[in-house]
Amino acid sequence: MKDKLEINLGLEGTYFSKSEICKIDGIKGKLYYFGYSIEDLTDKSNFEEVSYLLMNGYLPNRKKLSDFSHQMAEQRDIDNNVINFIKRMVGKSHPMHILSTAMDMVGSYDKKAESDNELNKTKAINIISKISSITAAIGSLSTNGKYTNPDASISHIENFLYMFNGIKPNMEATKLMDTMFILHAEHGSNASTFSSIVTASTLSDINSAIVSGINTLKGPLHGGADERALRMLYGIKEKPVQQYINKILENNGRIMGFGHRIYKTYDPRARIIRTMLKSLLPNANDEVKILADTAFNVEKEMKTRMEDRHIYPNLDFFSGQVYRYLDIPIEMFTPIFAASRSPGWCSHILEYWKNNRLIRPLFYYTGEVDLPYKRIGDR
Amino acid sequence: MKDKLEINLGLEGTYFSKSEICKIDGIKGKLYYFGYSIEDLTDKSNFEEVSYLLMNGYLPNRKKLSDFSHQMAEQRDIDNNVINFIKRMVGKSHPMHILSTAMDMVGSYDKKAESDNELNKTKAINIISKISSITAAIGSLSTNGKYTNPDASISHIENFLYMFNGIKPNMEATKLMDTMFILHAEHGSNASTFSSIVTASTLSDINSAIVSGINTLKGPLHGGADERALRMLYGIKEKPVQQYINKILENNGRIMGFGHRIYKTYDPRARIIRTMLKSLLPNANDEVKILADTAFNVEKEMKTRMEDRHIYPNLDFFSGQVYRYLDIPIEMFTPIFAASRSPGWCSHILEYWKNNRLIRPLFYYTGEVDLPYKRIGDR
Numbered sequence: 001m002k003d004k005l006e007i008n009l010g011l012e013g014t015y016f017s018k019s020e021i022c023k024i025d026g027i028k029g030k031l032y033y034f035g036y037s038i039e040d041l042t043d044k045s046n047f048e049e050v051s052y053l054l055m056n057g058y059l060p061n062r063k064k065l066s067d068f069s070h071q072m073a074e075q076r077d078i079d080n081n082v083i084n085f086i087k088r089m090v091g092k093s094h095p096m097h098i099l100s101t102a103m104d105m106v107g108s109y110d111k112k113a114e115s116d117n118e119l120n121k122t123k124a125i126n127i128i129s130k131i132s133s134i135t136a137a138i139g140s141l142s143t144n145g146k147y148t149n150p151d152a153s154i155s156h157i158e159n160f161l162y163m164f165n166g167i168k169p170n171m172e173a174t175k176l177m178d179t180m181f182i183l184h185a186e187h188g189s190n191a192s193t194f195s196s197i198v199t200a201s202t203l204s205d206i207n208s209a210i211v212s213g214i215n216t217l218k219g220p221l222h223g224g225a226d227e228r229a230l231r232m233l234y235g236i237k238e239k240p241v242q243q244y245i246n247k248i249l250e251n252n253g254r255i256m257g258f259g260h261r262i263y264k265t266y267d268p269r270a271r272i273i274r275t276m277l278k279s280l281l282p283n284a285n286d287e288v289k290i291l292a293d294t295a296f297n298v299e300k301e302m303k304t305r306m307e308d309r310h311i312y313p314n315l316d317f318f319s320g321q322v323y324r325y326l327d328i329p330i331e332m333f334t335p336i337f338a339a340s341r342s343p344g345w346c347s348h349i350l351e352y353w354k355n356n357r358l359i360r361p362l363f364y365y366t367g368e369v370d371l372p373y374k375r376i377g378d379r
Numbered sequence: 380m381k382d383k384l385e386i387n388l389g390l391e392g393t394y395f396s397k398s399e400i401c402k403i404d405g406i407k408g409k410l411y412y413f414g415y416s417i418e419d420l421t422d423k424s425n426f427e428e429v430s431y432l433l434m435n436g437y438l439p440n441r442k443k444l445s446d447f448s449h450q451m452a453e454q455r456d457i458d459n460n461v462i463n464f465i466k467r468m469v470g471k472s473h474p475m476h477i478l479s480t481a482m483d484m485v486g487s488y489d490k491k492a493e494s495d496n497e498l499n500k501t502k503a504i505n506i507i508s509k510i511s512s513i514t515a516a517i518g519s520l521s522t523n524g525k526y527t528n529p530d531a532s533i534s535h536i537e538n539f540l541y542m543f544n545g546i547k548p549n550m551e552a553t554k555l556m557d558t559m560f561i562l563h564a565e566h567g568s569n570a571s572t573f574s575s576i577v578t579a580s581t582l583s584d585i586n587s588a589i590v591s592g593i594n595t596l597k598g599p600l601h602g603g604a605d606e607r608a609l610r611m612l613y614g615i616k617e618k619p620v621q622q623y624i625n626k627i628l629e630n631n632g633r634i635m636g637f638g639h640r641i642y643k644t645y646d647p648r649a650r651i652i653r654t655m656l657k658s659l660l661p662n663a664n665d666e667v668k669i670l671a672d673t674a675f676n677v678e679k680e681m682k683t684r685m686e687d688r689h690i691y692p693n694l695d696f697f698s699g700q701v702y703r704y705l706d707i708p709i710e711m712f713t714p715i716f717a718a719s720r721s722p723g724w725c726s727h728i729l730e731y732w733k734n735n736r737l738i739r740p741l742f743y744y745t746g747e748v749d750l751p752y753k754r755i756g757d758r
Binding site: 012109188377 | 384385386387388389390391392393394395396397398399400401402404409411413414415416419420423424428438439440441444460464467468471472476477479480483484486487488489567568569570571573574577578579580581582583584587588590591594595596597598599600601602603640736737738739740741742743744745746747748749750752753754755756758
């Protein structure tokens with residue numbers, strides 16, 4: 001029996017369930033999806049295979065991967081009503097709002113929304129496929145007002161970039177975006193995944209649970225962080241970096257893109273993106289070069305100040321510069337995060353349902369009881 | 380330092396934050412909103428005043444209540460695009476799906492979606508007002524295909540029934556529905572409220588957090604329970620009740636509408652609805668009379684079997700019969716639950732933000748690490 005007065009603020013350090021999906025070793029700086037290291041997966045695998053892994057728990061053979069990719073490709077089309085909604089909303093609302101509403105609509109249009117669980121893996125594939133199409137459509141419609149129909153003959157990531165830009169991507173762009181999708185695909189019980197599981201724990205449907213994930217990811221303390229980190233880098237482009245950092249830290253402010261509740265060493269995902277960013281800089285335009293230069297300076301300065309406190313750059317610190325290299329508008333970063341995280345959300349929902357338990361923690365009550373109800377004239 | 384291997388399944392018994400909004404005394408069977416008993420509130424207050432209480436923490440004087448009611452009334456109109464979406468979807472999708480998408484659209488149309496927190500109380504009033512209009516519109520459009528414009532000159536509940544039925548309600552219907560709204564307005568850290576808070580904890584916006592609440596409430600283990608309880612009662616209308624109960628319990632099934640994770644005695648809300656139901660039976664039609672008769676028989680039979688185990692009827696067991704007395708279609712029960720719970724959700728989001736902390740519990744990892752990545756041909 002635990003002490004009833006212990007309050008686990010933010011549920012930090014509280015275990016709420018078992019899982020075999022993701023190991024985050026915050027001390028060694030390692031990350032595994034179903035036992036495979038993030039280094040191996042970004043180096044040797046691709047997003048479709050990683051999605052299969054997250055849905056099934058093992059790596060597929062050629063036949064299984066081909067069937068899975070085919071199934072994903074078949075689900076790429078977006079309902080016309082959803083396209084029209086996106087067309088009406090771009091420029092008027094943040095892309096994350098448009099994405100959550102559009103994905104909620106996908107749930108509304110799902111004729112089998114109330115069906116039993118055997119359909120859920122199929123629904124997950126539909127979600128992973130459609131959220132990328134919808135994100136690309138929002139990106140394209142908000143930048144150039146055009147909608148490009150999906151192409152079922154190319155890979156998931158190629159199609160994403162094709163729908164986003166209206167032209168088929170080259171190999172470099174595809175590999176970069178594929179790596180970004182893999183790096184964001186899964187990360188344990190982060191707030192958006194946990195939110196999806198809370199929704200799923202009432203036996204609500206998988207699509208509704210994903211919408212909870214999207215709406216939770218939207219917050220600046222979670223998925224919005226890479227957008228914020230890049231805006232910070234833009235903001236300090238021309239100032240001396242030391243001075244900027246001192247000013248923020250002296251006012252108890254936060255340097256965006258640093259620190260993580262789990263990692264007490266260098267975030268392995270940040271290390272991968274950092275290496276990638278270094279390798280593409282020779283071909284980058286001035287905007288990206290200046291951003292990266294600022295970022296590396298901030299990192300260096302923060303190292304002297306923060307290494308003792310185990311505060312390092314996280315994933316969000318470098319990802320914005322890779323997205324900018326690919327000419328992705330800043331407001332699309334979080335929707336892309338959502339599209340790439342969708343296999344992780346689905347994986348956790350499906351796993352949790354195998355041993356479902358309603359999630360209902362407690363408040364420690366600090367208010368009154370038995371207050372007398374006075375008539376309105378006597379108040 | 381707590382034992383790191385302790386897993387709090389479903390977070391049962393785990394305190395995650397302090398709150399002064401709601402006291403649920405599961406032993407004495409008492410419920411308080413900001414210190415006022417649910418008996419006093421249902422007997423002497425009304426839904427608008429209770430919403431004010433939940434937003435502000437104290438009961439208003441005449442002037443404050445009048446200003447608040449006026450502000451609520453001003454927000455009743457629904458955007459035409461949302462009305463058109465509802466028109467397209469009714470009959471094709473469950474009203475809860477339509478409601479979550481429609482409320483997500485309300486967030487998308489919110490021009491100040493990304494604004495700072497000082498607007499949040501105003502946004503909460505908008506949400507509480509609009510979710511009722513939208514729920515009524517879904518109810519009306521799905522039963523008779525008609526949309527009734529809101530009327531700002533009548534009370535929140537009168538307007539809800541007016542938009543739902545197309546005619547102004549009588550005093551009895553208004554009082555009944557008002558009581559149902561108050562009874563459902565707040566209930567501590569239930570799954571939907573917790574889900575709203577998880578979303579809010581990333582500093583996502585209040586509307587997105589409410590959508591998480593709606594999507595979580597949707598599940599049959601939570602808001603869907605009254606719909607399920609009534610369907611059960613319909614199902615056993617003509618059979619001997621004892622026989623039905625024995626069959627379910629022998630197969631380890633669940634009698635819907637019984638038991639609660641917090642209440643280990645009679646649910647005070649169930650007691651209030653039960654009394655209300657008894658009083659209106661003389662004027663009820665045969666459908667409601669038969670349903671209530673079955674319900675009272677089920678309750679009696681369950682008492683002999685379950686009193687030792689502290690399993691009693693909960694709110695959901697009797698609410699369906701009151702809704703049916705008001706001729707509310709069964710699929711509208713959960714959307715009405717959402718509309719009435721919205722002040723509770725908003726109250727908790729606003730309170731949590733005063734001392735915000737990202738909610739991120741942990742999984743206990745049971746999987747592998749360092750699996751060798753084999754090439755696809757070698758699998």
